[in-house]
Each structure stands twice: as structure tokens, then as C-alpha cells.
Amino acid sequence: MSTTLPSRTLRDAFPANWTVRALWLGLVLYVIYAASILQITWARFVIGLDQGGKFLGRMWPPNVQAQKVQLITEGMLESLQIAVLATAFGVLLALPLGLIAARNLTPPWASWTARALIALLRTFHPVIVAILFVKAVGFGALAGVLALVVASMGFVGKLFAEAIEEISMKQVEAVRATGAGFLSVLIMGVLPQVMARFVGFIIYQLDSNLRNSTMVGIVGGGGIGATLFTAYQRFDYDVVLTILLVIIAIIMLFEVVSTRIRKVFQ
Amino acid sequence: MSTAVSTGITREWQRFTLGERLGRYAVYVVSAIAIIWSLRTIEVIPEFLYDAPAQTYDLFERMWPFDWRFWPTVLSGLIETLHTATLGTLMALVLAAPVALLAARNITRSVALNQLANLILVSSRSVNSLIWALLFVAIFGPGALAGTLAIAFRSIGFVGKLLGEAIEEAQKGPIEALTAAGAPPMAILLKGYWPQVEPSFWSVALFRWDINVRESAVLGLVGAGGIGVALDTATSNLYWDQAGLVLATIFTVVVLTEIVTSRIRSKII
Numbered sequence: 440m441s442t443t444l445p446s447r448t449l450r451d452a453f454p455a456n457w458t459v460r461a462l463w464l465g466l467v468l469y470v471i472y473a474a475s476i477l478q479i480t481w482a483r484f485v486i487g488l489d490q491g492g493k494f495l496g497r498m499w500p501p502n503v504q505a506q507k508v509q510l511i512t513e514g515m516l517e518s519l520q521i522a523v524l525a526t527a528f529g530v531l532l533a534l535p536l537g538l539i540a541a542r543n544l545t546p547p548w549a550s551w552t553a554r555a556l557i558a559l560l561r562t563f564h565p566v567i568v569a570i571l572f573v574k575a576v577g578f579g580a581l582a583g584v585l586a587l588v589v590a591s592m593g594f595v596g597k598l599f600a601e602a603i604e605e606i607s608m609k610q611v612e613a614v615r616a617t618g619a620g621f622l623s624v625l626i627m628g629v630l631p632q633v634m635a636r637f638v639g640f641i642i643y644q645l646d647s648n649l650r651n652s653t654m655v656g657i658v659g660g661g662g663i664g665a666t667l668f669t670a671y672q673r674f675d676y677d678v679v680l681t682i683l684l685v686i687i688a689i690i691m692l693f694e695v696v697s698t699r700i701r702k703v704f705q
Numbered sequence: 706m707s708t709a710v711s712t713g714i715t716r717e718w719q720r721f722t723l724g725e726r727l728g729r730y731a732v733y734v735v736s737a738i739a740i741i742w743s744l745r746t747i748e749v750i751p752e753f754l755y756d757a758p759a760q761t762y763d764l765f766e767r768m769w770p771f772d773w774r775f776w777p778t779v780l781s782g783l784i785e786t787l788h789t790a791t792l793g794t795l796m797a798l799v800l801a802a803p804v805a806l807l808a809a810r811n812i813t814r815s816v817a818l819n820q821l822a823n824l825i826l827v828s829s830r831s832v833n834s835l836i837w838a839l840l841f842v843a844i845f846g847p848g849a850l851a852g853t854l855a856i857a858f859r860s861i862g863f864v865g866k867l868l869g870e871a872i873e874e875a876q877k878g879p880i881e882a883l884t885a886a887g888a889p890p891m892a893i894l895l896k897g898y899w900p901q902v903e904p905s906f907w908s909v910a911l912f913r914w915d916i917n918v919r920e921s922a923v924l925g926l927v928g929a930g931g932i933g934v935a936l937d938t939a940t941s942n943l944y945w946d947q948a949g950l951v952l953a954t955i956f957t958v959v960v961l962t963e964i965v966t967s968r969i970r971s972k973i974i
Binding site: 466473474484516517519520521558562566570571576578580581584650651661664671676686687691694704 | 725728729731732739740742743746747748749753754757760761764784785788789791792795827828830831832833835836839843844846848849850853896920923926927930936940952955956959
């Protein structure tokens with residue numbers, strides 16, 4: 440008793456873990472190394488802060504001239520159109536793709552082909568896809584729509600396939616046992632189980648397309664991004680600020696709307 | 706239901722109430738109107754469409770074979786991109802932690818501060834990484850510093866939101882035990898919350914790093930350093946054989962990071 444008690448009271452409640460400490464040290468060393476590779480120095484940062492002050496000074500107040508407001512409205516409406524169309528067509532194409540990619544409904548050769556296609560669609564950033572489409576179909580909103588259709592197909596297709604793989608097969612088997620064909624099995628056995636989640640995916644993708652549609656314009660894909668990039672290159676930083684505020688406001692508004700829509704479908 | 710059967714009254718059962726159905730129809734109608742409106746008003750130049758197949762064929766024909774003399778530029782850009790993504794993610798983790806603490810309602814018991822934190826998080830996510838990069842290039846000049854900051858600021862929203870949710874889900878038991886023992890606030894954070902949040906913290910970090918590798922590959926298009934600069938140079942000069950090499954490199958790296966992150970995830974988490 441007297442021998443065990445002291446060792447108990449002396450035991451540290453939180454002993455030092457040297458492996459974890461070494462890992463943290465390694466992280467710090469990496470940060471220093473990476474910063475030196477990227478030529479990130481304190482002096483540059485300080486100069487930048489000075490520049491940043493001037494930059495913010497030129498941004499404020501936001502430019503609300505009637506002519507600029509009209510330009511921004513046109514650009515923003517085009518961005519909305521790009522987002523809506525890209526979501527509509529992307530989701531429409533993602534439906535069959537996700538269905539084929541679900542491993543519990545289709546033979547392996549079909550599902551693996553669809554999975555490879557989904558992975559390919561997801562690899563490239565929408566902006567890179569937009570560059571290729573600008574070359575293929577020329578400058579303008581169509582290139583932006585096509586780029587975001589590719590992104591939507593990849594993302595929704597992947598989520599849709601995962602949702603279908605998680606369904607209960609009991610209902611599918613019950614429908615099959617009645618002698619129903621493949622299409623009836625889909626409509627009566629599979630869709631009711633995934634519909635609610637699918638609505639969620641569509642809303643999420645519309646949200647993501649709305650964000651990305653503000654960016655494809657930088658490489659010639661139409662929308663507010665083009666307006667923003669032009670204003671930036673002309674050093675009209677006050678217009679840039681107006682556009683940024685409009686983008687943030689619209690995306691926040693859409694977040695409110697999307698929670699409402701989600702509630703309706705629950 | 707048994708009473709309905711016994712009295713012989715037939716009732717039509719419906720899955721949803723009238724309000725629910727009306728809400729759904731409203732969403733359908735609005736979506737249909739939005740799609741039709743977009744289709745009718747979007748500006749498409751038909752002349753450009755006629756030669757799209759020829760242009761696409763021309764694009765791939767010009768890309769092959771790759772111009773390997775461009776490889777040193779691509780490689781140095783690639784290294785810069787990977788460092789930008791990693792450093793940006795680390796910076797985002799550091800910057801997002803306090804915002805996440807402010808956003809977590811069980812730690813900050815002030816609705817005004819929660820709302821402020823949420824505003825920061827939403828703003829960070831609303832502004833695209835390329836647009837963040839534009840702003841930082843204007844401030845710090847072209848280069849990887851602007852790219853790193855763009856990645857960091859864009860990731861704050863994502864990391865902060867998920868981290869805040871993880872903190873809110875932490876169990877109260879250990880926290881109450883520490884409070885009862887008289888532990889100072891910092892000790893409660895480090896020994897009460899941190900061990901509970903740590904797994905999701907690293908999982909969020911890994912997930913975001915994977916996204917950031919993709920994102921930092923395009924930052925060079927607006928002058929924020931990395932492999933995107935090589936892509937921009939190649940496409941501006943219409944050297945599609947060089948652009949093809951850059952695209953193939955990005956493709957390989959993205960596939961590799963996806964394999965690496967899924968390996969780490971299945972091992973650690």
C-alpha cells in the first residue's frame with residue numbers, strides 16, 4: 440500500500456507524447472522550408488500590407504453608377520442562367536450515369552466503365568474544362584455552361600451512385616418478385632428510396648454551380664466573371680468591390696432559399 | 706384506421722399534406738420557369754457551334770505529341786503548386802480555428818458573435834479561389850504568396866464550418882469533469898475539446914488538401930503562381946502541345962493525391 444500510493448499520486452495526468460511533438464516540429468520545419476521555396480518573406484508581407492491599405496482605399500466606396508450597375512446586372516443574370524442550365528442538364532445526364540455506376544444494380548463491366556467516366560469528369564477543375572470548351576465552342580456563356588455540366592455530371596453522378604448503393608434491396612426484390620421489368624423496378628423500388636437525398640444533391644450542385652459560374656468568365660466562359668475580370672484589368676477596383684458584394688449577397692440569399700427548399704422536401 | 710374500416714367509410718390516403726404538396730409544386734413550377742427563361746435568354750452564337758467538332762478535333766490533334774522541352778517549366782510549376790496547396794491548407798487551419806470557436810454555440814454563448822463568425826465563413830466560401838487570387842495578386846503582386854493566401858482564405862469557410870460543427874458535437878462529460886476540477890479555459894479547450902475534435906480536424910484537413918491541390922493548379926491563370934502559369938503561357942501562345950503536357954501532368958497529380966488521401970484516410974481515420 441505504502442509503496443504503490445506515491446507512484447500513483449506522482450503520475451502525470453497528461454504525459455508528454457514525444458512522437459506527437461516530433462510530428463509538430465516536422466510540420467513547423469516544413470512550413471519554413473515551403474515558405475522559402477515559394478519566396479514568401481516577412482519583408483514582402485509587410486510591403487503587401489502597405490499595398491493592401493492602398494488597394495482597399497481604392498476599392499471603397501463601391502461603385503454604383505447606373506451604367507456599371509446595368510453591366511453588373513447583365514453579368515449576374517448570365518451567371519444565373521449558366522448555373523441553372525448547367526445544373527439542369529448536368530443532373531439530367533448524371534441520373535443514368537449514376538444509375539449505371541451503382542454496383543448493386545448493374546453488371547460489373549458497366550458499373551466500372553461508368554465509374555471510370557465519373558472519375559475522369561471529376562479530375563479537372565471547372566476552369567480548365569472551361570478553357571478547353573472556349574477553344575471548342577468559342578467565347579461566351581455556352582462554354583461556361585458546358586464546363587459546369589461536366590462538373591455537375593461528375594459530382595452528382597458520384598453521389599447518386601453512392602446513394603443507390605446504400606438502398607435496401609428488400610424493396611427492389613419485392614418489386615422484382617412481382618415480375619416487374621427493369622424500368623418498373625427502378626421507378627417503384629429504387630427511386631422512392633433515393634428521391635429525398637437526390638433533391639438535396641441537386642440543391643447542393645446548383646449552389647456550387649452558382650459559385651463556379653462567377654469564375655468561368657475569367658477564362659472566357661461568360662457571366663459575371665468576365666465583367667469582374669475586365670473591371671480588375673482596368674484597375675476599376677471600386678467596381679470589383681460592388682461585384683464581390685453582389686456575389687456574396689446572392690450566394691447568402693440562395694443559402695436561405697435552399698434551406699427552405701430542403702424543408703419542403705423532407 | 707380500424708374505425709374507418711368498421712364503419713365502412715372509405716378515406717383516400719395521401720402521403721403528403723396539402724401544404725407539403727403545394728410547396729413541392731411551387732418548387733417544380735419555379736424550377737421549370739427558371740430553366741425555360743435561361744434557355745430562351747442565354748446568349749449563344751450559333752456560328753461558333755457549326756465548327757465545334759472540327760475545333761475539338763483540331764485541339765486534340767495539336768496537343769499530341771507533347772512538347773517535352775517544356776517539362777522543366779512544368780515541373781517547377783508543379784512543385785510550387787503542391788507547396789501552395791499544402792501551405793495554404795495549413796494557414797487555413799490556423800486561421801479557421803478561432804473562427805470555428807466563435808461559431809460553435811456551445812463555446813461562444815453569444816448569438817451576435819456566432820452570427821459574425823458565420824458571416825466570415827460564408828463570405829470566405831462565396832468568393833471563389835480564383836477571385837481571392839485576383840485580390841491578393843493586386844495586393845502582393847504576382848507569385849505564390851498571393852496563391853497561398855487565396856487558398857487559405859478560400860478554405861477558411863469550409864474548414865471553419867466543419868470544425869465548428871465538430872466542436873458543437875463534442876460530448877459534455879469530459880468538459881464538465883475538467884470544469885469541476887477547476888481547469889482554466891485554455892486547459893478545457895486543449896484537454897477537453899481537442900482530443901474529441903482531433904480526428905475530424907485531421908480528416909477535414911486532408912479532405913481540404915485534396916481539393917486545394919486541384920484549386921491551386923488553376924491559380925496561375927490569374928498570375929498567382931504554380932503550374933497554372935505554365936498552362937496560361939502555353940494557351941496564350943496557342944502552344945497546345947505544351948498545354949497538353951501540363952494537362953496530363955495535372956491529371957496524374959490529381960489522381961495520385963486522391964489515391965494518397967484515401968489511403969491515409971482508411972489508415973488513420
